[in-house]
Amino acid sequence: MTTLRVDNGRVVCDGTLMDADILIEEGRIVAVNRRERAGTTGRGKGEVLDARGCVVAPGFIDLQVNGGYGIDLAQEPGRVNQLGARLVDHGVTSWLPTLVSSDRATRARFLEAVSSAAAHPQAGVARVLGAHLEGPVLAPALAGAHRIENLQPAAALAAELDELAGVALLTLAPELAGALMLVEAAVERGIVVSVGHSAAPAEIVHRAADAGATYATHLFNAMGGLHHRAPGPAGAVLADDRFCAGLILDRHHLHDDTVRIAWHALGPGRTSLVSDATAALGLAPGRAALGDQMVTVEADAVRTPEGALAGTKFAVDQAVANLVAVTGCSLVEALRTVTSVPARLLGLPDRGVIAEGAVADLVVLTEQVEVVATVVDGRVVRRAAT
Numbered sequence: 001m002t003t004l005r006v007d008n009g010r011v012v013c014d015g016t017l018m019d020a021d022i023l024i025e026e027g028r029i030v031a032v033n034r035r036e037r038a039g040t041t042g043r044g045k046g047e048v049l050d051a052r053g054c055v056v057a058p059g060f061i062d063l064q065v066n067g068g069y070g071i072d073l074a075q076e077p078g079r080v081n082q083l084g085a086r087l088v089d090h091g092v093t094s095w096l097p098t099l100v101s102s103d104r105a106t107r108a109r110f111l112e113a114v115s116s117a118a119a120h121p122q123a124g125v126a127r128v129l130g131a132h133l134e135g136p137v138l139a140p141a142l143a144g145a146h147r148i149e150n151l152q153p154a155a156a157l158a159a160e161l162d163e164l165a166g167v168a169l170l171t172l173a174p175e176l177a178g179a180l181m182l183v184e185a186a187v188e189r190g191i192v193v194s195v196g197h198s199a200a201p202a203e204i205v206h207r208a209a210d211a212g213a214t215y216a217t218h219l220f221n222a223m224g225g226l227h228h229r230a231p232g233p234a235g236a237v238l239a240d241d242r243f244c245a246g247l248i249l250d251r252h253h254l255h256d257d258t259v260r261i262a263w264h265a266l267g268p269g270r271t272s273l274v275s276d277a278t279a280a281l282g283l284a285p286g287r288a289a290l291g292d293q294m295v296t297v298e299a300d301a302v303r304t305p306e307g308a309l310a311g312t313k314f315a316v317d318q319a320v321a322n323l324v325a326v327t328g329c330s331l332v333e334a335l336r337t338v339t340s341v342p343a344r345l346l347g348l349p350d351r352g353v354i355a356e357g358a359v360a361d362l363v364v365l366t367e368q369v370e371v372v373a374t375v376v377d378g379r380v381v382r383r384a385a386t
Contacts, residue, residue: 002026003046004378006362008035009056012332012339013354017055024360027378032354049380051364054372055331058339058352059093059361062316063169063246064132064217064274066098068281072289073097074106077113084117084125086282088374088382090315091363094127094351096168098276100291101135101143101150108163115166124381127361129346130168134217137172137179138197144222145290145310146197154178158185167191168346171217173198174208187212192345194246198233199224205236209243215345218276219245219262221253221309238265244345246274247337249322250312252301259326268333272341273319278302278311321369331367 004024011020013032023031066072069086071079080097087095097117099110110131117128136152143151155178170186171194172179183193195208196217205213216237224232237243238261245266249259253276263271275281279288280297288297295310296303304310316338323334343352350358360378365371374382 002378004049004360004375004380005046006049006051006056006364006375009051009054009364011354012055012057012335015332015336017332022056022354022362024375024378027360029354029356029358029360031356047380049364049373049375049383051373054364054366056354057091057335057363057365058343058354058358059363059374059376060091060316060320060338061129061342061346061352062087062092062095062275062277062338063272063342063345064098064134064276065095066100066277066290066311067279068277068315070279070283070288072279072291074099074102074110074291075289077110080113080117080128081122081125084122084128087126087315088124088376089371090317091365091371091374092126092316093361093363093374093376094129096129096132098132098134101138101146101152102291103150104160106292107133111164111166118166121377123377123379125376127376129348131166132169132171133164133167134171134196137176137182139173139176139199142173142197142199142222142224144197144308145293145295145304147291147293150291154182158182161185161189164191169194169215171196173200174213175200175204180204180207180211183208183211183213195233195237195243197222200233200236202231202233202236202239205233206240209240214242214244215272216243216245218248218253218274220258221248238262241270244270244272244341246272248276248312249273249319249326250301250314251322253309253312256326259323263323263327263329268329268336269341271337272345273316273323273337275314275316275319276311277315278313280311280313281315283313317365317369317371324369331369
């Protein structure tokens with residue numbers, strides 16, 4: 001039996017921090033014991049991970065990763081696990097490989113690779129939970145870094161739904177012809193539907209929620225503006241408790257005041273931090289691929305040749321630190337946005353929490369959100385040098 005003990009940490013459990021030790025067997029948490037009950041956790045033999053002086057949180061779940069470390073998943077989907085092996089350095093234990101709007105052949109290759117990685121997980125890498133298709137049913141005027149020629153009508157994608165095996169999350173613009181019917185059809189197949197790259201009036205966004213949409217992709221970015229008489233997609237999402245919203249907190253995509261507005265409206269229960277990482281993650285300034293185009297990698301941002309932001313070059317550990325810095329929220333609140341919130345959105349009650357019976361995905365980190373160790377399926381896959 002494979003056994004791991006995570007001892008001496010301050011454990012995120014039931015919305016608070018408590019001094020506790022964790023016992024893991026065969027990839028599952030079997031005990032979370034407060035340290036005043038010392039001696040009960042240490043039964044059996046096995047590896048010990050000493051979390052003294054650190055916070056122990058559920059492993060991070062990133063819902064939007066286009067690439068990283070020179071790997072663009074549209075061009076090289078077969079390297080998905082290679083990227084997953086690097087994401088654990090940032091505390092990510094599970095994720096959704098993400099494809100920008102692409103042609104049908106590229107989409108098929110991507111989904112085949114992602115489905116294979118999800119069905120045959122490798123030890124030592126972040127677990128693939130499914131694919132995120134960002135597009136191709138997006139508003140042309142708000143395509144952002146997506147190439148216009150790769151966009152498709154809702155009816156065209158609806159005809160392909162039975163071929164989209166392994167898709168966990170689909171981003172679309174609900175105002176487009178046939179999009180609301182696509183929402184219903186996708187939800188019926190177990191796909192989480194997200195509003196994004198959209199200029200929809202608020203009424204259409206609420207109708208999308210009626211049809212089953214529950215998420216908003218990178219709120220405010222590539223969306224119609226919020227006006228006091230025309231709240232648009234962002235205003236509708238903030239006001240509608242049926243939605244969780246993804247936020248990119250790289251200090252470029254959103255003004256700090258905008259982040260604070262969103263946080264006040266959404267709180268820790270409806271906020272989902274994402275990296276929107278591209279191949280530029282981990283690269284020096286220069287050039288990198290994003291789908292079938294090249295983008296410019298700056299010191300701390302990624303841009304199209306026209307100067308528009310094109311994803312990011314950072315990971316969600318930095319996003320968590322930025323949320324604490326910008327809003328003044330507690331670390332425990334910030335951690336919910338990359339753990340229990342995305343897990344709940346995907347319908348995975350045994351992930352994103354530290355509790356008996358949960359999948360043993362953990363991250364050990366400092367109060368400054370510096371990753372010390374990462375545990376995937378009960379195995380230590382990353383440990384900081386000492």
